[in-house]
Amino acid sequence: MFFLQINNQSGSFNLVLLFGTIGMLVLTIGLIVFIIFHQRKVIRYQLQLQRMEQDQQKMLLNASIRLQEEERQRIAADLHDDAGPLLATARLYLNENLVNLDKTSQLQSIYNAKQIIDDTIQLIRNISHSLMPPTLKNFGLESAVNDLFQKISSSGSMNASCRFHDYRNRMHPEDELIIFRVIQELVNNILKHSNASFIHLTQNLSDDKFFIRMHHDGKGLTQADFEKLNKAASGLGLKNIQSRLKLLHGRIFFEKDMSQTYFKVTIEVPRIEESVGTK
Amino acid sequence: MLLSALTYFIFRQEAFDSLNTTIESILIISFCIFFLFEELNNVEVVFIYQKANFWFVFGMLVYLAGNFFLFIQADEFSKEIRDGFWSINLFSNILKKLFVRYCILSSKRS
Numbered sequence: 001m002f003f004l005q006i007n008n009q010s011g012s013f014n015l016v017l018l019f020g021t022i023g024m025l026v027l028t029i030g031l032i033v034f035i036i037f038h039q040r041k042v043i044r045y046q047l048q049l050q051r052m053e054q055d056q057q058k059m060l061l062n063a064s065i066r067l068q069e070e071e072r073q074r075i076a077a078d079l080h081d082d083a084g085p086l087l088a089t090a091r092l093y094l095n096e097n098l099v100n101l102d103k104t105s106q107l108q109s110i111y112n113a114k115q116i117i118d119d120t121i122q123l124i125r126n127i128s129h130s131l132m133p134p135t136l137k138n139f140g141l142e143s144a145v146n147d148l149f150q151k152i153s154s155s156g157s158m159n160a161s162c163r164f165h166d167y168r169n170r171m172h173p174e175d176e177l178i179i180f181r182v183i184q185e186l187v188n189n190i191l192k193h194s195n196a197s198f199i200h201l202t203q204n205l206s207d208d209k210f211f212i213r214m215h216h217d218g219k220g221l222t223q224a225d226f227e228k229l230n231k232a233a234s235g236l237g238l239k240n241i242q243s244r245l246k247l248l249h250g251r252i253f254f255e256k257d258m259s260q261t262y263f264k265v266t267i268e269v270p271r272i273e274e275s276v277g278t279k
Numbered sequence: 280m281l282l283s284a285l286t287y288f289i290f291r292q293e294a295f296d297s298l299n300t301t302i303e304s305i306l307i308i309s310f311c312i313f314f315l316f317e318e319l320n321n322v323e324v325v326f327i328y329q330k331a332n333f334w335f336v337f338g339m340l341v342y343l344a345g346n347f348f349l350f351i352q353a354d355e356f357s358k359e360i361r362d363g364f365w366s367i368n369l370f371s372n373i374l375k376k377l378f379v380r381y382c383i384l385s386s387k388r389s
Contacts, residue, residue: 043326
């Protein structure tokens with residue numbers, strides 16, 4: 001500091017003072033301007049990130065609402081087109097004129113009505129099972145997935161197999177339902193789009209994480225395709241998978257096998273809550 | 280304050296003390312810069328100039344930066360030179376007071 005003090009040299013003294021003061025002011029204002037602009041840049045970036053996140057959430061919410069509406073429409077259509085006519089026909093057999101008919105016709109009408117009511121019961125049971133599979137509720141994810149894969153295999157169009165390596169303790173029923181729905185959606189996609197000849201599902205536990213891996217030999221997706229479809233307006237099923245897994249803090253990876261022959265889908269879910277009941 | 284007290288009671292110096300004031304200025308400038316960088320690292324999404332504290336710090340920085348060399352040289356001033364250059368002090372003091380006034384007003388508003 002003392003070397004800046006210049007004695008008895010008025011000209012130099014003035015210059016040091018003048019340029020020193022101007023320099024300090026320029027430095028200070030420069031620093032403030034830099035901080036303001038830097039902060040504005042950071043805040044804009046943060047806001048942009050927030051906006052993107054909100055858009056993504058909005059898209060997922062829209063997808064789930066649309067899917068819910070589609071499901072409602074499907075149930076409404078099933079009830080209206082199948083159960084409605086069946087019950088109306090049964091009503092026709094059991095109209096007021098029935099008392100005026102002879103005994104044989106009465107019995108025949110009652111028998112027909114009974115048949116139709118049985119069909120309706122079966123139909124409603126099927127609708128209810130498609131909403132909530134009883135196997136899943138009563139016996140857990142492993143049985144429900146086995147059941148699903150057996151049904152696919154028995155149709156003859158595809159060879160489907162599954163193996164649960166480490167599922168001694170059942171997960172929370174709500175989590176099981178979410179995972180089951182994701183598997184259902186993936187299997188549905190494979191059946192619809194991949195032309196695969198087999199699907200194989202394996203389940204593992206590692207580092208407190210629950211893994212489900214599916215292999216198939218058809219036309220599949222890679223992670224890049226998944227992300228692209230996820231951002232597009234279409235791809236409702238994939239968005240639904242994403243939003244369901246988000247509830248479980250889970251992740252999904254699409255990749256091509258090392259051998260480049262199979263496509264692999266991996267679902268990773270942290271095992272937060274342990275079993276409700278052991279199998 | 281400590282330095283001023285030392286100067287007054289121990290060194291018995293009653294005139295303007297250049298050394299004290301310069302050290303004070305360096306300290307306050309350092310604190311102001313520290314405050315600004317703390318604000319920069321703050322994750323809050325509020326622009327820095329929307330905060331009342333910022334205007335106080337800005338006023339202090341402008342005042343101290345404007346007067347820093349004046350304080351360093353203060354011991355060497357003759358009466359004429361002091362009269363010539365003391366306007367820098369007056370002007371930066373007015374600016375500081377304006378910014379402090381703005382800080383008080385904006386803190387009352389918020």
